[in-house]
Amino acid sequence: MGRVLVTGAAGFIGAHLCQALLARGEEVVGLDNLNPYYDPALKEARLEALTGNAPPGAFRLHRIDLADTEALLAMMKSEPGIDRVAHLGAQAGVRWSLEAPFAYTAANVTGHLGILEGVRRSEGRIRHTVYASTSSVYGSRTDGPFRETDRVDRPASLYAATKAAGELMSKVYTDLYKLPLTGLRFFTVYGPWGRPDMAYWLFTDAMLKGRPIQLFNEGRMKRDFTFVGDIVAGVLAALDNPPADGGHRLYNIGNSRQEELLEMVSILEELLGVEAVRVLRPMQPGDVPATFADVSAMKRDFGWEPTTDLRTGLGHFVRWWRGHFG
Template sequence: MKILVTGAAGFIGYHTSQRLILAGHQVVGLDNINNYYAPSLKLDRLAQLGINTKNLAYGKLETSNTHQDNFTFIKLNLEDREAVPALFEEFKFDVVCHLAAQAGVRYSLENPESYIDSNLVGFLTILEGCRKHNIKHLVYASSSSVYGMNTKIPFSTEDRTDHPVSLYAATKKSNELMAHTYTHLYKFSTTGLRFFTVYGPWGRPDMAIYLFTDAIAKNKPIKVFNHGKMERDFTYIDDIVEGVTRIVTTPKEQATHKVYNIGNNSAQQLGTFIQEIEKNMEKEAQKEWLPIQPGDVERTWADGSALEQDYNYKPDTSIQVGVKKFVDWFKAYYKL
């Protein structure tokens, strides 16, 4: 198939593109390579996909012959209401995998405008592209943050999600509502994926595992919020990508709007996660105990039964395996 992957230079987008390329699909990757975190990491991910990145700072289109001539990368802002429609017109996609977004809960307190531009205006341009070019299936990234202060554990897609506690979460919930509306009005399938605390090699530098590992390596204290009383459904990147690619590559017989959790189906204490990092770094972390941050929630835990029922898939990588793989990559990438 010919598949558009937005956010292709991002953490999940890079891994998803790589998997689809290796499976023989023709992938067009889109990303604006913004400076939310170091663009060098994004460019290094693209280099892994065979892209010559030296001209990307100037907005030039780059194509690659890597993997049987089936990957093209385009530097573009999602909210560009002229360029995005032209992209759909040129490439005639079969499926769209929309993973691009302005990420981060805490950053949404500092720069709310970027979330509206990328996550709402950008999502609308993707929906319109799908509508006008007869795309049969749009798969898009949502987030476990939509559950807000939900106290029912584990989080089920049947639970109400109308009390988000960050602007980021509100934009992701808005995406689900927008997708539902477009499926209802224009009869193409949309599938939202609520990701739960994704980690692994090539991960984002603003994520806990990256911050902790980097601080330990530099003998600096790590910031442990809510005094360590946090639980997360840590989900390894390969498990996320397996779920995404199964859904993206499964033909849709009729137009439906579905939402699935993709998580490891267990809540792990933050302290246990830190211990695994310490073990693999062979060094104990200096800990700075801090109160919970605005927009954060104490616990996440995915009920993945719907994904297992519809796609016969259940993530199962343990944090012992996943953390080791991340730390091994981190040491190699920074030549420690």
């Protein structure tokens, strides 16, 4: 059995994926620059949690910026045991892309291209690469469910545009070099060890501290909330099944259920035993009103389907929060 390179290994989904790979006996090479987009201490804590249960030598981390192409390519060449890649590293966050646009082109365009080049230069040693895309590529829509065949040329944010660019570059590399690539469009991932910029985290923190919560679009946003455990199961299913023809594939990976942000707030109120003080705000630039995944292709090709409803998933998150923060 070879090794799996996981980019974004200290990130929310990346750390969960590393833990799942280690649990099934894989060796994992992690890559992360632990940037300060949010508190790096949380990223360090994720790494500590996943390495604490790993056998000696099963996990090692390279602290490299994806946009440092020379360092990235050198690392991929110096780790000859890597035979699969799970490329989850990216600059996330829709709203911050309005403030720091070049951080997004650096990580999501230059960084993604660096991974593709590293895979190409492996000359077939890396037999499959799964990479993270996003539901944001579908743009500002109120219909649904969204299907992989829908148009994605109307992004509502620079973040979405950079992730769509990654999909296009991947298709080009597959056509030119026959690289087996699978892109997964994640839909609003939540759960333990999550990201502090996400609504459920911000709401929980504010509610427990007696602060008001900000509800954009007056709380009428609809999201396909997807539990991180279901996401990881989908990534593993895709990683284990490379395209037979060496081609490029795209899949939605979501809960396939649309729920209002207000429903999330109501569930958190029950779980936390606190009533939220709600401040209704207008829609923010770059945000989209709704997401909704058609996941029939994931079910058809991998037998994967989500198993965690929003109430159960938020329950897992709240229990983790109380254990982590006290």
